[in-house]
Amino acid sequence: MNLDKPAVDPSLFPLDPNVTFLNHGSFGSCPLAVLEHQQEIRNRIERQPVHFYQRELEPLLDEARASLAAFVGCPSEGLVYVTNATEGINTVLHSLEFNPGDELLVSNHEYNACRNAIHFAAERNGANVKTIQIPFPIESEQEVVDAVMREVTSNTRLLLIDHVTSQTGMILPIRRIIDQLADRSIDTLVDGAHAPGMLPLNIDSLGATYYTGNCHKWICAPKAAAFLYTRSDKRDSIRPLTISHGANSPRTDRTRFLLEFGWKGTRDQSAALTLPYCIEYMDSLISGGWSAIMEYNRKLALAGRAAIQQELWIEPPCPDEMIGSLASIPLPDSKLEEPYHSLRYLDYWQKPLIEKHHIEVPVITWPSHPKRVVRISAQVYNSLSQYKKLGKVLKKLKESEE
Ligand SMILES: Cc1ncc(COP(=O)(O)O)c(C=O)c1O
Structure with missing residues (x-):
């Protein structure tokens, strides 16, 4: 299974091509x-x-x-x-x-x-x-x-x-x-x-x-x-x-x-x-139908998680069998003294992620401040290079705080 290109042409979805959209989990995109x-x-x-x-x-x-x-x-x-x-x-x-x-x-x-x-x-x-x-x-x-x-x-x-x-x-x-x-x-x-x-x-x-x-x-x-x-x-x-x-x-x-x-x-x-x-319609998009969609998304979530872990030097936080098409990875602790509150973002790292790097991905306080995770989603319009890009940006954010 080739994860280097999306399983399905992303233009079948009305997604903004300028955004690396890795948050299907919160609100997914619906095909045109x-x-x-x-x-x-x-x-x-x-x-x-x-x-x-x-x-x-x-x-x-x-x-x-x-x-x-x-x-x-x-x-x-x-x-x-x-x-x-x-x-x-x-x-x-x-x-x-x-x-x-x-x-x-x-x-x-x-x-x-x-x-x-x-x-x-x-x-x-x-x-x-x-x-x-x-x-x-x-x-x-x-x-x-x-x-x-x-x-x-x-x-x-x-x-x-x-x-x-x-x-x-x-x-x-x-x-x-x-x-x-x-x-x-x-x-x-x-x-x-x-x-x-x-x-x-x-x-x-x-x-x-x-x-x-x-x-x-x-x-x-x-x-x-x-x-x-x-x-x-x-x-x-x-x-x-x-x-x-x-x-x-x-x-x-x-x-x-x-x-x-x-x-x-x-x-x-x-x-x-x-x-x-x-x-x-979804079943017809990819050879193998729904089971191939589920398999592609899972493999991509696992490979995406591995790519980010590699950049951040982090061990997998849960066994592979507990992963579907979402995966969360622990991040370095928040450097803020107080929990972050904003209408627009869940965490202060989200501002550079979206505004500078155009990556939509949730950074979530978990289980409580200052601990947090980044959660990736994998859907048929995503491909591995997007998670590699996220991994590199997260590494830069981490290094900028060291
Ligand atoms: C586990 C879980 N339950 C419930 C919900 C709420 O979904 P909805 O906003 O569609 O009611 C979500 C949303 O992401 C969720 O992750």
Whole structure:
């Protein structure tokens, strides 16, 4: 596999050719053809809006759900659309009831927004949140399983766990964790914001109680395409954040779960409706389809990580098997006395990175000031020379502070 040139012509994406874009993980770019398809859907809506919303939308959403369900490996009757993974997490947490003394587990790697959501849910019910300390750098997946199981008690009700961590870019061994928690009747809510399109998924066989994932990251769908899967035994208790007509619909031709999530008020659902096209389009871009995309991105993330480590003289912070298409590398400590706060950048190194070197890549405080990491993303429009360039710039920044 040749990593020296992009797997796919970058001009198929509307990316700025003057920017070295290594942050697909935060907000990925959507191919021009998919955006054109979305525009056609929007034109179709506006041509006959009433006809579209009243008669066409539901069957089209069903079709799109079926295509996504086949892609992520779950029954389509358990999968509904949400706008993003944050909404998926909030939907589940808002639907559940806890008792004082119940313990909810979350890891120190959890994305801040979702951590806030679990604290909010716990406070509302008088439950407690316990934080699992997963080390980074880390030597093996077993350390993750051990860290989770150490915090489990007879009061544990729910684990919120990333499939792929946000700041540290690691694939967590969630199947092993879900199995061990299921033996103790503890529910799992998987934050799969990054997993669809990055990893081969079979959500059904994972056995998680709830799984939310974004399509607007690694599937490259337009923004605001995401899903929530709920296991069959829990579907009656999960309600959307917006209660609408489905709550008292007399219809008996579909479940209350599908009725409620199928209509959450008038909204633009065109992003979700592009999914059948988007999944097929991406598959057709490269010989070998989706599995070749995943393989290219993973190999590129590993090679990119190695190129940066070489410049910075750093050992790999996690084993290769925990890498998908994201990878984080520890950086020298921040030289600032106080944590950095700015609207535009996550760290003071980002200013020269973007303004002088035109490299878009997140430098993230992790786990707390002054420690930090740089997180690279690898997508089909990237190639190895871009990470080598980043490595050289990081080395210069490091040397300028020595
Ligand atoms: C692990 C994780 N969870 C949730 C999210 C939130 O995604 P969204 O903004 O699409 O809700 C992100 C975003 O990067 C993430 O990395």
